[in-house]
Amino acid sequence: MGNAKSFMMLAAVFFLFIGACTYAAEIVHAIDGGTRLLYRVNENNDSKIKAKLDAAGSEAYSAAQIVCMIRNIEELDADIEVDGLLYSRSMDYEGLNPALVDSSKIYRAVYMRDISGYLIKIVFRG
Numbered sequence: 001m002g003n004a005k006s007f008m009m010l011a012a013v014f015f016l017f018i019g020a021c022t023y024a025a026e027i028v029h030a031i032d033g034g035t036r037l038l039y040r041v042n043e044n045n046d047s048k049i050k051a052k053l054d055a056a057g058s059e060a061y062s063a064a065q066i067v068c069m070i071r072n073i074e075e076l077d078a079d080i081e082v083d084g085l086l087y088s089r090s091m092d093y094e095g096l097n098p099a100l101v102d103s104s105k106i107y108r109a110v111y112m113r114d115i116s117g118y119l120i121k122i123v124f125r126g
Helices: 002-041 063-071
Strands: 060-062 079-082 085-087 106-113 119-125
Touching (some): 063 079
Parallel strands (some): 079 119
Antiparallel strands (some): 060 106, 079 085, 106 119
16 A cells, blocks of 8 residues: 555656646747747847937027026036037036127027937037
8 A cells, every 4th residue: 555655646746747847848938939029029120219300400599598508518418619619518517608608699509429429519500
């Protein structure tokens, strides 16, 4: 009787082991399928935002908008040039004098970028 009980326990453990292995194989197959699907979805994605500016011409800014940009030049992390006067991002905030911006003009912006596409300078012409 002891041998039969031991054999039945061994058979039960064996079937549980086979069931766990089958379940693990199904999970690995599902993960593999998901990984392949994700790879196909992202295959042509180079992780860069591609957008086309629909606005014709250049953007127009008032003097108040430019003064606000000059005051926040540290957050902007780009140099600003207004009618030939350069406000560098490395300058001290106290040294920046936005009073030289003519408040009666409307300025057009030209954006200068490096080869990586990062904004390095905004040039305003009035």
